[in-house]
Amino acid sequence: TARLYNMTDDPGVKEMLKFNLARDTVHQKQWLRAIEELQADGLETDIAPSALLDEEDQTHNNTIWHLSDGPDGNKGAWSTGEDRIEYLMDPKPLGGPGSAPKPDPELYATYSPTQDAMGTVKGKAQSAVNKLT
Template sequence: MFRHTKQLQFEAKPERPDPVYAHKLQELIGGAFGEMTVTMQYLFQGWNCRIEGKYKDLIMDTATEEIGHVEMLATMVARLLEGAPATMTAEAVKDPVMAAVIGGMDPQQAIVAGGGALPADSNGYPWNGKFIVASGNLLADFRANAAAEAQGRLQTARLYNMTDDPGVKEMLKFNLARDTVHQKQWLRAIEELEADGLETDIAPSALFDEENQEHNNTIWHLSDGPDGNKGGWSTGEDRIEYLMDPKPLGGPGTAPKPDPALYGTYSPTQDAVGTVKGKAQSVKSKLT
């Protein structure tokens, strides 16, 4: 059960309307690393969690907080758009220079949302459930969570430097702080999983005996950059071996003959290079 409290987690009041910035702020709502993504990511992780107790409670606490972050941002977008879609824009576009700037606003915020936020990113691309990670493995999920919060904080920091509105900056300062603590909590939860004996460094902690032992501790040097083997990962007692001249282990990646009903372009002479050569040699021997 969820219950909505009619108060924002933190205030969301801009000093003045700014429809162009409202367009930019959409990224923090419906972008790949926006608040809608972490909201749904944590909700599904929590619902899928098979361990009652501290881990599930942490996930659900954070998921519910993220719903509030979507609300804060949606409220901020609506207030940044207040008076902008009609009157403010109509006056502004009389100046050609300002018209070019206003061209950066999202018309769908006015046309579709009636002067409000959209479940979309800053390009108007709709939010997609494929953005989320909820695998059921807490180690894999918590690592994804830390990465998501890192990307979200990075984008928030960039947007912080794109406005001089004191009200917007105050809200973003709060969001930055929450992204900071969420990164810390997921990283510490990863350590806790190991301390509790639930997971190890590698996810999942299974099939180590079955995996190919020859290839589970090597890095293949496959770029022109020469310095990959100078990192700490390839030195010391637990080093990963750096193969400086790796060789391919498989044959040509030739696709098989297509189903005739699919009408894929195909030449019988491409069945096997050796067969074609063999036929050529046979013809040559008959001529001589």
């Protein structure tokens, strides 16, 4: 949200993103208070609940992906020592290209069967574009 806020100069978008930033802050406060309450009740001693540790994907439970603009994302204290978190400087996407079916043209007025799933103009519409350009 913060990155998007800094990427736009549209006042309406900025107002919406300022709201989203505030919601992120309050959610973080909620999580912190919930953690404190769980610890006070003796239900959890670690920040991360342990109930589903056997179920979680062990491949991704100790990695952070480099998705930042700068090269210093791995400089935090969490990235050193015996319990360090692995920092992936060049993460690869998990999965292949999307495979959703084409939408029913009667459901959405913005869908045009003259375009493929990637929005590329085709058929007679492409002929018209070719004549105009």
